[in-house]
Amino acid sequence: MTRLRFGAFLAPFHPAGENPTLALQRDLRLIEHMDELGYDEVWVGEHHSAGSELIASPEIFIAAAAERTKHIRLGTGVTSVSYHNPLWVADRMVLLDHLTRGRTMLGVGPGSLPTDSAMIGLDPTDTRELLDVNLDIIMRLLAGETVTAETKTHRLVDAQLQLRPYTEPCFDIAVAAVASPTGPRLAGRHGTGLLSIGATLTKEGFDALAHHWNVVEERAEHFGQPAPDRAGWRLVGLMHVAETREQAYRDVEHGIEQWFRYFQRVAAFPQMAVEGGDLKEMIDFINEAGVGAIGTPEDARAQVERLWEQSGGFGAMLLLAHEWANPAATRRSLELIAQHVMPHFQGPGRSHAQSTSDARERARGTRDGHAKAQLSAVEHMTGKYAKEVADK
Numbered sequence: 001m002t003r004l005r006f007g008a009f010l011a012p013f014h015p016a017g018e019n020p021t022l023a024l025q026r027d028l029r030l031i032e033h034m035d036e037l038g039y040d041e042v043w044v045g046e047h048h049s050a051g052s053e054l055i056a057s058p059e060i061f062i063a064a065a066a067e068r069t070k071h072i073r074l075g076t077g078v079t080s081v082s083y084h085n086p087l088w089v090a091d092r093m094v095l096l097d098h099l100t101r102g103r104t105m106l107g108v109g110p111g112s113l114p115t116d117s118a119m120i121g122l123d124p125t126d127t128r129e130l131l132d133v134n135l136d137i138i139m140r141l142l143a144g145e146t147v148t149a150e151t152k153t154h155r156l157v158d159a160q161l162q163l164r165p166y167t168e169p170c171f172d173i174a175v176a177a178v179a180s181p182t183g184p185r186l187a188g189r190h191g192t193g194l195l196s197i198g199a200t201l202t203k204e205g206f207d208a209l210a211h212h213w214n215v216v217e218e219r220a221e222h223f224g225q226p227a228p229d230r231a232g233w234r235l236v237g238l239m240h241v242a243e244t245r246e247q248a249y250r251d252v253e254h255g256i257e258q259w260f261r262y263f264q265r266v267a268a269f270p271q272m273a274v275e276g277g278d279l280k281e282m283i284d285f286i287n288e289a290g291v292g293a294i295g296t297p298e299d300a301r302a303q304v305e306r307l308w309e310q311s312g313g314f315g316a317m318l319l320l321a322h323e324w325a326n327p328a329a330t331r332r333s334l335e336l337i338a339q340h341v342m343p344h345f346q347g348p349g350r351s352h353a354q355s356t357s358d359a360r361e362r363a364r365g366t367r368d369g370h371a372k373a374q375l376s377a378v379e380h381m382t383g384k385y386a387k388e389v390a391d392k
Contacts, residue, residue: 002231003345003346004304004314004315004316004317004342004345004346005040005041005315005316005317006039006040006316006317006318006319006337006338006341006342006345007034007039007040007041007042007043007072007073007234007316007317007318007319008030008031008034008039008041008042008043008318008319008320008321009042009043009045009077009195009197009236009318009319009320009321010027010030010031010042010043010044010045010055010077010321011045011047011053011055011077011320011321012027012045012053012054012055012321012323013052013053013259013262013321013322013323014052014053014054014323015052015255015258015323016050016051016052016266017051020054023054024054024055024061026327027055027061027321028061028064028065028068029327030321030330030331030334031065031068031069031072031074032065032068032069033331033334034072034334035068035069035070035071035072037334037335037338038071038338038342039072039334039338039342040072040073040316041072041073041074041075041105041316041318042065042072042073042074042075042077043074043075043076043077043078043105043107043195043234043318044058044061044062044065044074044075044076044077045058045076045077045078046058046076046078046079046080046083046111047112047113047116048113048115048116048119049113049115049116049119050113050115050262050266050267051266052262052266052267053113058076058077058078058079059076059079059092059093059096062074062075062076062096062100062104063096063099066096066099066100066103066104071103072103073103073104073105073172074100074103074104074105075104075105075106075107075172075174076093076105076106076107076108077107077176077195078107078108078109078174078176078195079093079106079107079108079109080109080110080111080112080116080117080127081108081109081110081130081131081134081135081138082110082111082117082122082126082127082128082130082131082134083111083116083117083120083122083127084134085153085154085156086134086135086137086138086141086151086154086156087137087141087147087154087156087159089106089108089134089138090137090138090141090142090161091161091162091163093106093165093171094142094161094163094164094165094166095163097165097166097167097171098163098166100166101166102166102167102171104167104171105171105172105173105174106138106171106172106173106174107173107174107175107176107195108131108135108138108173108174108175108176109131109175109176109178109183109195110124110127110128110130110131110176110182111127112178113267113268114268115268122153126152128180128182129152130151130152130153131182131186132182132186133149133151133152134151135175135186135190136190137149137151137156139173139190141159141160141161142161142165142170143170144160144161144164145160146158146159146160147159147160172193172232173190173192173193174187174192174193174194174195174232174234175187175190175192175193175194175195176195176197177194177195177196177197177198177212178197178198181215183195183196183212184212184213184215184216184219185215185219186219187216187219187228188215188216188217188218188219188220188221188222188223188225188228189219189220189222189223189225190225191220191225191226191228192232193232193233193234193315194212194213194216194232194233194234195234195236195318196209196212196233196234196235196236196314197236209235209307209310209311209312210310210311210312212311213228213230213233213311213312216228216233229315230312230313230314230315231315232315233311233314233315233316234314234315234316234317234318235307235311235314235316235317235318236318236319236320237291237292237293237303237307237317237318237319237320238286238291238292238293238294238319238320238322239292239293239294239300239303239319239333239337240252240293240294240322240324240325240329240330240333241293241294241295241296241297241299241300241333241336241337241341242295242296242329242332242333242336243296243336244296245294245295245296245299248294248295248296248333249283249294251324251325251326251329251333252279252283252294252324252325253279254323254324254325254326254329255322255323255324255325255326256279256282256283256322256324257279257282259322259323259324260274260276260282275289287299290306294324297336297337297339297340297341298340300337300341301340301341301344304317304341304345317345319334319337343356
């Protein structure tokens, strides 16, 4: 296993009716905390309705987060490109690339909430067709082309970017995959990465993971793209850990029910169907359906390994930010994952954690001999001092 990156996918999900200003500040503090802990990346969503996913412009949010962090990479997760002029999408991302000195990433998708697209007169079929058209235009613009094109919503005449990306030849780009083959198909065609969101949040999606990458490889070959690199494949999954399973279960009682009810009763997003009528059923669904882990760091490690085996290998494990637990317990969960999960999947050829364990075993195996040598050294110096005193 090559070095696995870790990060978060921040839709975000906040209970409707609570103070939205404070919720957004919690999101910023969460990213700061992850930056300090050594997480690799965070992807920030775009939504405009339904009262829970509050970030309307991931680019603006990323600009704020970039000023509060030092190392973590920041991506749009995702920009709903079907809603926008593709010229301005590319232009804004190039600006962010410069402002962040190469820490920005572009995630694209059709838009997940039908209540968003309905407000601008588009249905889900429209948004998927527009994603195809607009992504092609964005890729051409980022490659330095001058584009004249007419889409269902916009007209471009000799459009071109006045800035080249800060990152050469371009910043990282990934296409979202939920249930349909749209995302994998476009990732293969354009040679981008893949963001598997719904694929790890339902039992059916988990079973389809390997097929997602098969589609990427088939389309890449069809369009003459280089063989796709699994390092560009990111899986989004559900986790909350504590020192014990019992503590983890108590932690998620704080907010797991409102998260489930959002997908069951509010968001018209059947690809994210979740089952559970009471707290126990909700926790059991996450753990037993194989879509996530509520428990200990050992449970989280096992879940990452299951995803690796099911998919055939990927580049990054993104934790879906869900606010199941209160802020303190959420921060502790991230700390435990950074301390006890991430090191097992990082390092050249083997885990960082394994190298420290190896060092401990080497020291343990030679301890008796070294201890005797230490005592001998003390006796030697004691005798030497005694002789010096006697000679004097």
